[in-house]
Amino acid sequence: MKSIRFIIVSLVLTLALAAFGQKKVSVLxxxxxxFGGAVQPxxxxxxxxxxxxxxxxxxxxxxxxxxxxxxxCKQNGWVMERNNSYSGSxxxxxxxxxxxxxxxxxxxxxxxxxxxxIILVFGGTNDSWAKAPVGEYKYADWxxxxxxxxxxxxxxxxxxxxxxxxxxxxxxxxxxxxSDAVTQSMDTICRRYGITNVRLHDIDKQMGHPxxxxxxxxxxxVSAAINAxx
Numbered sequence: 001m002k003s004i005r006f007i008i009v010s011l012v013l014t015l016a017l018a019a020f021g022q023k024k025v026s027v028l029x030x031x032x033x034x035f036g037g038a039v040q041p042x043x044x045x046x047x048x049x050x051x052x053x054x055x056x057x058x059x060x061x062x063x064x065x066x067x068x069x070x071x072x073c074k075q076n077g078w079v080m081e082r083n084n085s086y087s088g089s090x091x092x093x094x095x096x097x098x099x100x101x102x103x104x105x106x107x108x109x110x111x112x113x114x115x116x117x118i119i120l121v122f123g124g125t126n127d128s129w130a131k132a133p134v135g136e137y138k139y140a141d142w143x144x145x146x147x148x149x150x151x152x153x154x155x156x157x158x159x160x161x162x163x164x165x166x167x168x169x170x171x172x173x174x175x176x177x178x179s180d181a182v183t184q185s186m187d188t189i190c191r192r193y194g195i196t197n198v199r200l201h202d203i204d205k206q207m208g209h210p211x212x213x214x215x216x217x218x219x220x221x222v223s224a225a226i227n228a229x230x
Contacts, residue, residue, distance in 0.1 A: 023078045026116035026168075027069050028106055028161075029085035032175070032210060032218075033122055035064050038083055041112075044104075045087040047209060059206040066212050069120065071219035076227075082114040091123045092153035094132040107147055107157050111164055119161060119170045120222065124154070124186055128178040134185065139192065151185050158193045169229070173222060174199045198225040 027033050031047035039046060048061055064070055073080055086104045088096070093108075095101030102108060106123050113119060126132075127150045135149025139159070146152040161170050172195055174186050183199070190197035200221055204214040 023076075023117040024081035024115065025069070025073055025078045025118045025120060026081045026113040027083045027085055027120045027122065028109060028113060029083070029120075029122040030089045030126055031085075031087035032125065033067070033069060033083060033085035034087045035067050035083075038064055038067075039085050040082050041084075044085060046085075047087040050087065057207040057209075059209055060212050061210065061215060066215055068210065068215040068218035068222070071216060072223055075219065075223055078118070081116040082112070084109050084112050085122075088126055089123070090126045090130060090132055091157060092127055092132050092148055092150050094130065094148045095126070096130045105147075105153070107153050107160075110157055110160050113165065116165065116168050118226070119165060119168050120173060121157070121161070121170065122173040122175070124150070124178060124182050125175045128175075128182040131179075134181045137185075137188065150182060151189065154186060155189050155192070158189060158195060162193060169226075170195050171222070171226060172197045173218070176200045176203045196225060196229060198222050 034044065034046035034048055034050060036046040036049035048067065061067070069080065069083065072078070086109065089104040089106060090101050091106040093100060093102040093105045133149040135146065135151045137155065138146055138152040139155050142152055142156050147156060172186060172190050174183055174197055187197055198221060200218060203217050204211045210218060
């Protein structure tokens with residue numbers, strides 16, 4: 001009887017320690033990271049499995065476990081802390097048709113990521129597609145007007161991520177097939193802040209969004225970059 005109790009207690013302690021030791025991951029993203037019912041706040045617009053869903057858009061991603069971040073977490077034994085992704089959102093406050101996207105911009109959502117060990121930022125796609133102003137590099141003393149341009153807004157975002165989550169490892173993910181200006185700007189600013197920038201390549205897409213194959217490729221490339229870090 002004592003041996004059985006010992007085994008049970010040991011098993012419970014092992015599971016508790018394993019759970020305690022799991023890394024918590026938060027995602028700050030756009031439509032590529034949305035899935036209806038799996039974003040916080042729940043009011044965020046979703047492209048996958050949402051009102052603006054990929055169900056009728058000839059995209060074969062239909063289930064949560066096909067999302068790049070779910071694949072990534074399961075492969076590495078991590079848990080999702082918070083997925084604050086918003087379909088169509090830009091890093092800066094300039095959206096499509098030059099509309100004001102301050103309500104959904106990455107820089108607006110930057111402080112709503114919980115208490116993560118790892119932060120994965122996956123944006124810039126809509127800034128590129130919407131042809132938002134690129135602006136000049138600026139690393140301090142941002143004005144409200146500055147934040148309507150990509151470079152100062154991206155730097156503002158990284159600065160505040162590092163400030164708000166000093167113990168978290170932060171990774172930026174750069175989509176394939178973006179404008180040179182957006183791609184190079186993220187590279188330059190990430191180097192300035194000492195942030196790993198994962199530049200994606202060969203991502204299969206349907207309706208401009210990752211397919212199942214594309215999601216697997218994203219997970220594999222991000223996992224390789226994170227696990228290569230000393």
